[in-house]
Amino acid sequence: MKPTTEHLASLTQKVVHHLESIYASAPRQPDSAALADTLLRIMRLDEHCEQLQPSNSAWSERDIAVITYGDTLLADSEAPLSTLHRFLNAYLHDTINTVHILPFFPFCSDDGFAVIDYYQVNPKLGDWPHIQALAADYRLMADLVINHCSTSSTWFQNFINGRGYGHDYFYTASPNTNLSDVVRPRTSPLLRETETANGTQYVWCTFSHEQADLDFGNTAVLQEFVKIIRHYLDNGVRIFRLDAVAFLWKKLGTNCLNLPETHEVVRLIRTLIEHSCADAVIITETNLPNRENLSYFGNGNEAHSIYNFSLPPLLLNTLVTGNCRYLKQWLMSMPPAQNGTFYFNFIASHDGIGLRPAEGLLSEAEIASLISTMQQFGGQVSWRSGDNGTKRPYEINIALFDALQGTTKGKDAFGIERFVCAHAIMLALEGIPAFYMHSLLATGNDYPRFESTGQNRAINRHQWDYPSLTAALNDAQNHHHQVFERLKALVRIRQQQPAFHPNATQFTLHISDQLFGFWRQSMDRRQSIFCIYNVSDEPHSLLLSNLNLIVTDDWRDLISGQRYDDPMMDRIDIAPYQTLWITNRHVTEQAV
Incomplete structure (x- = not known):
């Protein structure tokens, strides 16, 4: 509905408050009132503004998500997004109602998370009509890759040239600055030396040197991402996954992680999104220790949902040791999700099994034992830079089906039962469950893909030939069929139980x-x-x-x-x- 003058004034003041909090100590102080008006116009909130729904009314026990790449399923002479849509309609239409398509934009690396153009669909996957068609049948979740973009983007090329659209979007720092306190998820050098028309610049790269961090101290960057959000809403996206958002704001002399400005940006995004579309949701992807992850709920005014990052390593440890003590201790300490929020439960994803969320919950000896067990089952380990440049394990890279083929004693005959048990736990916990596509399909480690790419995470990013997959799922003797049908049966039971409401x-x-x-x-x-x-x-x-x-x-x-x-x-x-x-x-x- 068109907002009244009073409602628009109230919303404007709320946005102004967000902006004043974000830029209070920024070197470039914006005109918050003028910027608020600009953001509201970009979101078209001066033309249409929705009433917010009552808490917990937007989700139920029937909500089940699947996480997948756009090209996980491949068929000859068909756009992969069409193949995915066909599979969902044929095999999962009565099982899931939400689909998270991992970054479906043109990219240069990191399997989509080094975005070249936020406004285009990767032509190798399809086009916007394919996305719109999926959004018409399923609640669509998409990544807002907000911390960084590709160094192959037009923005970054303009940065090198010193002029043009986006040339001032990137965060730089002097190599002489003491950056030892900065928390990193990788071991590569933080600063990328780049020759530009304005001389040598040192670009901040939290993840890789092909992923340049954006400077939200420049309000033009904020405006750009509000335009991107509006574009995604217009194309059917209703759930926004804020990728790596914990690293968003940089302030020299700090660890540049979870800063107050970052939390305020999340609050601003929530305000803009939920007033534009009352059933839209933001989910923060913060692969961090448990207490830091929980902070993104704010006071019920930040993320609608957070990834339950401590669940995967704790559950995996439970099932390979046969002891639930640490899982139970963690669960007892978890607060119920506040009104209007929910946990996003997952036990496998396109990334590895994060070990930072196990910090303080499992001892270093237990983590070392878990790593050793996973290596016996074909897993790899990715590392990050710790204090004073030390190298620490960041995640285990392994397909969950193979991760649960045995225990610390070795492989055994209980692999399928253990795997189904893991998902039965996820399905019953407070929150909304999300299946990684390869878990639903009981896909194992993809060693050829890992070896050909040299990337640890590729081991759990198999691409299925669609006819081969359907043959496997239709063969009652095949483990892919057996697991798929058992998991779907559990979902059907869950969806009928009021006690499994995400906030019960x-x-x-x-x-x-x-x-x-x-x-x-x-x-x-x-x-x-x-x-x-x-x-x-x-x-x-x-x-x-x-x-x-x-x-x-x-x-x-x-x-x-x-x-x-x-x-x-x-x-x-x-x-x-x-x-x-x-x-x-x-x-x-x-x-x-």
């Missing part, structure tokens, strides 16, 4: 180190689900009396259909890696 109550259970459990309760308190998982390779038993089930309710397992007639006396034998979802409200029952 959750409490951690204290059973044993081998039996991991938590309790979920629907927001109307009518349904309870006790989620119990044997995370070990040995059978264990559980007395139902330990769960304090209400004896007058009719309890049964949603997965197996098993009924428990005497919850005070029944003892359950739980097989290795078996999952139980014991409920008093039987919305659906389907064996997996």
Whole structure:
């Protein structure tokens, strides 16, 4: 609707406040009122402004996401985005409603995260009509690669030439500056020496020398990204993943990580996006220690959602050691998501299994043991620069299916059961679950791709020949088919349970180190689900009396259909890696 004069004035003042906070100590002080008017015009908020929805009304237990590259599935004579769309409609239309297509723009490196042109679709994938078609059938999530862009971009070439559009978009520093406190996710030199029309410049490169960091101290950069946001909204994007946003603001003499200005930029982006489209969501991608990651919720006024980065390494450690102690300790410490926010749960992604989010949660000895186990299963290790130039492990690069083929004792016969158990945990936790496409498909390590590219992350970025994939998924004897169908069956059960709403109550259970459990309760308190998982390779038993089930309710397992007639006396034998979802409200029952 068209905003009233009073509403527009209130929104303008809110944006002015954001801008004054962001640029309070910037060397170039903008006219905040004029800049606010410009941003509102770019977003067309002076013409149309939506009413914000009540908290938690924009998501439910039915929300399931899949994460994929645009060219994960390839078919002859077809744009990869069309192939992806065809696969989603044929195999996942009743399973997922959200698709995160990893950067689908022209790029020079890092599999899309060194963006050359934010306004174009990579022609090797398709074009904007393909994106719009996907957005018409699924809630579309896209990356806002906001910290850096490609050194092959027109902006950077204009920087070298010293003139033209975008020539002043990049952050530079003197090589004589003490930058030892700057936190890095890589081991390459921070500054890239670049010859320009204005002499030798040293460009800040948090990630690689093909990814030049942008200078948000220049308000023209902020305006550019607001234009990009508007462009994405116009093409159907409804979920914005703020890539590497923790590194956004630079201030010499600090670690340049999670600075107050960065948090205020996130708050500004949220204000602009949610008033432009009430059901739009921003998710921060901050691969950091747990407490730092949680800070991006702000006071319920920053990200609508954060990636639950500590879950993958802790869950992996749990399942390869057969001990849930550290996972349980972490879960007990996690605050419920505030009103209007939710956790984005994932256990595998296009990147590796991050180890920074395990800092303070696992000891260095435990991390070293986890790394050693993953290396036995074909995994690689990527490194970052630590304090005083030391090299520290940053992530483990491995396909999750191969990561869970055994334990610290070695490979065993429980790989599929362990893999399904991991996803059953993710599906039941507070938040919205997201499957990496290769986890849904039970894809293993791609050694040829890793060797041909020389990139550790390529091991988990396989490209499927579409006919080969469909043949595998239609073969009941194939492990790809077996895993795919079992995961889909779990999703169908989850989607019917009010107690699995992303914001439904959750409490951690204290059973044993081998039996991991938590309790979920629907927001109307009518349904309870006790989620119990044997995370070990040995059978264990559980007395139902330990769960304090209400004896007058009719309890049964949603997965197996098993009924428990005497919850005070029944003892359950739980097989290795078996999952139980014991409920008093039987919305659906389907064996997996």
